[in-house]
Amino acid sequence: MKTISILGSTGSVGCATVELIKEMPGDYVVDSLTAHQNWQLLAEQAKILKPRYVAVSKHEYYQPLKSALFGQNTQVASGEKAIIEAGEREVDLLMAAIVGTAGLLPTVAAIRKGTTVALANKECLVSSGEILIKELDKSKAKLLPVDSEHNAIFQVFENHNKSHLDRLILTASGGPFRDCSLEEMKEKSPKEALAHPNWNMGNKISIDSATMMNKGLEIIEAHYLFGVKESVIDVVIHPQSIVHSLVSYLDGSVLAQLAHPDMKIPIAYTLSWPNRMNINVPRLDLSKVGLLEFYDPDKDKFPALRLARESIKSGGSACLAFNAANEIAVAAFLAGKIRFTDIVTLVEKVLEKNIKAGPKSIEEVILMDNEVRKYTESIVGA
Ligand SMILES: NC(=O)c1ccc[n+]([C@@H]2O[C@H](COP(=O)([O-])OP(=O)(O)OC[C@H]3O[C@@H](n4cnc5c(N)ncnc54)[C@H](OP(=O)(O)O)[C@@H]3O)[C@@H](O)[C@H]2O)c1
Incomplete structure (x- = not known):
């Protein structure tokens, strides 16, 4: 258990x-559950899950959360701390x-344990990549x-022998505006942008x-997670979202993982790793899927890919700024303050003025992240 x-x-x-844990009663004890505001x-x-905390x-x-759980043996708490x-609580696995970077400190707390x-x-990995990797090395988390x-x-990655690696290939659905022109994208509303064709997120x-x-x-996440250079990571558009990514090796072999686009599948893998669990999802039948397409992304329509690569190459605080500016820009778009295509333009503008020496500690990550957020907000407000 x-x-x-x-x-x-x-x-x-x-x-x-x-949902997955509910399907496996007896396999998991739930220690903690958290939310931001959805106390109901x-x-x-x-x-249902009877957590301790x-x-x-x-x-x-x-107060409403405490009242709703009256009589239950669950400790209730509130606030960022x-x-x-x-x-920080001792568990076998933390999801x-x-x-956003709101998740950074609790994640670091778990890693340190x-x-x-x-x-x-x-x-959180994008904004504090090098520091997080050092924390992982220290704690062996x-x-x-x-x-x-x-x-x-x-x-599918042969982590034990990285010298055999040729390329990591990230697939991308291309999102809801894959086939739109740049002009059409300018006028897209939050409702249209939220309607992803394959994933419900x-x-x-x-x-x-x-x-x-x-x-x-x-791209930045893969760079830190797998310890590979940005130049080794490719992106390919794959509208069907069946092939979830690929690794190519020096001998010309390419290994891929395929599944229906359902987050329960990768989540289940992390819950049961290094084993696999039997979960209730439709099995993949390639004869029914039929066509699997792959093509290069349109770099002019989607400059975000270039900005991410430039951020890795710039080093210092660039990835942190890339992420923080984007979080503010997305919130501004959802609040109707900027147009859809302004999101990436804004991030690029922020990056031009906000690349400094990289943070040396998690505390510095938080300070620098706040600075970039304020700077981005000042442009949005102008
Ligand atoms: N959704 C996917 O399919 C998917 C796939 C791959 C990766 N991811 C990544 O997984 C993460 C979560 O994505 P999601 O789509 O599940 O997001 P989501 O549906 O918006 O849920 C975010 C969760 O974080 C909580 N939260 C928000 N702001 C918080 C704050 N300031 N302090 C503490 N908790 C806060 C929310 O609580 P409330 O509900 O109370 O607001 C909610 O529980 C993201 O980093 C995303 O990039 C998601």
Whole structure:
């Protein structure tokens, strides 16, 4: 039996994780569940999974959450520190499924404890890559990638012999605007941008998929996770989202992981790793899938890929700035303050002025992240 905590249990990845655990009663003991504001769903999950600890980051939801769990043997807490405490608690596996750099400190807390972390929260690796990798080396904690592309690579990557590696190939659906012109993209509304053709995800990652900032974040994520140069990582558009990524080797062999686009599959792999669990998802029948297409991304329409690569090459605080500016730009687009195509333009503008020497500690990551956010907000507000 494994003990597990789910940070961000009320989100899209969090809920899929909860669903899988509900399907395996007896295999997992749930230690902690956390949310930002959705205390109602958190309470519902807690009534079913009976965790030892629940935390909501907004203090105003402490009382309603506490009342909803009255009589249950679950400790209730609120505030940012309470979410970090959830990361510090001793468990076998922690699912890091908070969105954005808000998930950084609790994830670092888990890594410092030596906990195995199933990492969905790519933003925290992007903003503090080198520091996080050092923390992992120090504590001997393990990161299991949840992102479907990185999970696919993790499944087929011969980590023990990197010298055989030729290329990592990340697949991308191309998002909802894959076939739109740049002119058409300018007028796209949040509702249109949120309508991903293949995946049902949280708002931020859905917008990132539409701009392809998500693939940019994933290039940076792969660079840190697998310790490879940016120049070794390719991106290929694959509209069917069946091949989740590929690794090519020096002898010309290419290994890939294939599955229906359902996050339960990579999540289940991290829950059961190094074993596999039998889960209730439709089996892949390639004769029914039929056509699998692959083609190069349009670099002019999706400059996010170039910006991500330039950020890795620039080093210093560039990846941190890339991520922080994007988080603010996505929020501004969803709030109707900027147009869809302004998201990437804004990130590029911020990068021009905000690349410094890289942070030396997690505390410096937080300070620099805040600085870039304020700078980006000042441009949005102007
Ligand atoms: N969704 C996918 O299919 C998918 C696939 C690959 C990778 N990922 C990555 O997984 C992460 C989560 O994505 P998602 O789509 O599941 O996001 P989501 O649906 O928006 O859920 C985000 C979760 O984080 C919590 N949260 C938000 N802000 C917080 C804060 N300031 N402090 C503490 N908790 C906070 C939310 O709580 P409330 O519900 O209370 O707001 C919710 O539980 C992202 O980094 C994303 O890039 C997602």
